[in-house]
Amino acid sequence: MAKISLTFPDQSQHEFDAGVTTLAVAKSIASSLAKKAVAGNLNGTLVDLDQPLNQDGDLQIITNTDPEGVLVLRDTAAFVLGAALKQLHPDLHFGEHKADDDGFYLDTDRADGQVAVSELPDIKKAMQKIISANQPVERKVVDKADLLKKFADDPYQTLLLNAMDAVQVHVYQLGDYTSFGSRALLKSLAPLKHVELLSVAGAYWQGKSSNPMLQRIYGTAFFKADELDADLKRRAEIKERDHRTIGRDLDIFFVDPEVGAGLPYWMPNGATIRRVIERYIIDKEVADGYEHVYTPVLANLNLYKTSGHWAHYREDMFPPMDMGDGEFLELRPMNCPSHIQIYNHHNRSYRELPVRIAELGMMHRYEKSGALSGLQRVREMTLNDGHTFLAPEQIQSEFKRVLRLMMDVYDDFNITDYTFRLSYRDPANTEKYFDDDEMWNKSQAMLKGAMDDLGLDYYEAEGEAAFYGPKLDVQTKTALGNDETMSTIQLDFMMPEKFQLTYVGADGKDHRPVMMHRGIVGTMERFIAYLMEIYKGAFPTWLAPVQVEIIPVNLDLHTEYAQELQKQLASQGIRVKVDLRNEKMGYKIREAQTQKVPYTLVVGDEELRDQTVSVRRYGEKDANDEAIKMFTDMILDDIHNYSRTGSEKVNSNVETKLDK
């Protein structure tokens, strides 16, 4: 009998009869391993436990504690979901399915109305029936031609099959339900005990908005009950971190749909946070060589025709205002053309470069209604925008300089959870972008080169570039787990060309500068939404709308002292309030805590006598008596340090590389 040689993860090699199964291999190692085994990984491909192995290679036994094992479980759950739906609705069509870290989904389509959330409990019951019956799932290899006949009335399965090269296809079958395209499934349905169906949502067939929309059913599955419980709890707690919840509870912002969707109002609390950040970032940038300006939010449409926005970005722009005399005014969607006007207002010498123009620039973009979300996606936003005009040989050092500034700022906000993304144009869809292959190749290579030189980790994404050039994006995640861009550095050879920008070189001749677009804290809206989520609403002292809440024990006896304290603290720039409402002390303390005020000061007889304050920090149960001066020094220190506990930079790994 033919033999095959399998290499285990410990690099040991073992001979087996060809046709041996992963389960048999597992048994040969240890019976306990065989019990835990859910699939095999042969040369990087998942295989079923009972699938005959006929080639040499690296074999890893995937168990129910491996992340890949959970994927097998979820793929199996998606399969059972399909089988259950097939029982309930024999005429249902199926799209694609997937299992990942977050759960699994299965796309469906029904002519007489899509599957609704209200049907999920019944569907789950049907799944449980299938699971407890635990009939074996049949795995077989069938001719594609036969399968096409079987799926003749299902357009999506037919398309998927036709897209496959193979003549034969691996399928899984249970009763009337046949499915293909799973990586591997469990041998038995018995471990599928902890499954939950979560939600339904529309999803375009194959992710193209020109295609019909299917209904996607989301679910998740775990091997253990407590893992499922923990995951469901995590999903429920997302709401507490969601910036829309915090924004309402802490009275930070609101959106009034009657006045305008996507047009947020900043309440005094939110405005305070925003003002502190705006002052901070302007100071930071001025210190770094930026010149801050103000430019109009309205401009003649011709400006955006010249810039290329009208040609490439029109769908995201508000319609122009017809002024009736041949003039059309446009709400600006980006600030770059405005800063170009600033650059162009004078003749520029090579001695001035790099010229760094910055602005907290308000912009308007007509976002699709379905994309709007709190402060994260809005139609009016203020970008911490900056444009550097530089000579080509300055690109590398300026790029590093922007990154350095970015990391400095991230340190001050204690931001550590992000990834770098190099965003290129989509080579398959070049008409979306400014048409100059050489420019794209050159600038994309330059950005990548800069990141490689610095030795920074990044991933590359085609189709994510701006229409005028490639970018380095800093990607973060929202509470809901969606990716979003916070900061960005963009290289642009196009606009200087379009606007015929020049500087006079050492040779006395005109030269073309390069533009670098960059946003550090991104838009005020998105940035503050992000901060609300990472801080869970408990803003560090330097950002907190109210930094100190003073509560007198007795209104008759201690009001005067409380107000005197307030005056003292306020005179040093501390944001302080006294709670003089006719309520009990416990009530006021509770409110100061739920409003997440960093410091609550209770003052009564003792404090008045000793000229002290009783200090309770947010989130702590205990209070300490401190002399007024001691408290004041401490809180001022807290504010000036951006509330950092240690002197250590949180992004030192990146900063070390920038220092080299």
Place this chain on the structure above:
RNA sequence: GCCACUUUAGCUCAGCAGGUAGAGCACCACCAUGGUAAGGUGGGGGUCGCCGGUUCAAAUCCGGCAAGUGGCUCCA
């Protein structure tokens, strides 16, 4: 923009076999009130998202529109 669902007091929600509205919190008033997370009593507040239809009668049923939520597409 698309699919599904949702929209009742400032907030969270109940009411929905059709007979013109309720709770808790918040707000206001009065009483009480001295030590680290909710004192008591009373009161005010809603053309039930908007427009239309069915009906003797619509918060409730039907249709359209708008907004919100979860996703998809798009994106700072």
